[in-house]
Amino acid sequence: QVQLVESGGGVVEHGDSLTLSCAASGFAFHVYSMGWFRQVPGKQREFVATISRNGSTKIVADSVKGRFTVSRDNTKDELYLQMNSLTPDDTAVYYCAAALHVWTTKVESDVDYWGQGTQVTVSS
Numbered sequence: 001q002v003q004l005v006e007s008g009g010g011v012v013e014h015g016d017s018l019t020l021s022c023a024a025s026g027f028a029f030h031v032y033s034m035g036w037f038r039q040v041p042g043k044q045r046e047f048v049a050t051i052s053r054n055g056s057t058k059i060v061a062d063s064v065k066g067r068f069t070v071s072r073d074n075t076k077d078e079l080y081l082q083m084n085s086l087t088p089d090d091t092a093v094y095y096c097a098a099a100l101h102v103w104t105t106k107v108e109s110d111v112d113y114w115g116q117g118t119q120v121t122v123s124s
Helices: none
Strands: 003-007 010-013 018-025 033-039 046-051 058-060 068-073 078-083 092-099 118-123
Touching (some): 018 092, 018 118, 033 078, 046 078, 058 068
Antiparallel strands (some): 003 018, 033 046, 046 058, 092 118
């Protein structure tokens, strides 16, 4: 069955770095655009970053531009999010997402598959 399993979350301090990974299985990863979203309790889930199926297009949200980098390895069916200079505002549950019919995954309604999420907590 389809699975997206995030890992790499945790508790870090202001200014630290983390790399999130998302392991995909059960579908043709290389033909899906992939994205990262995040959600804070009581707020809507928000777009963080996306990468096209071949990795040629990468887009990050303005709130993380210059600090977060998205990448993928289609030989391993894995998606990554390198997060630098973390701040308490980055505290959230981070979800990876897969979308087949769009070049980049920026909109929740385009998503075909979601991971279960991984918690990132940044202390001040």
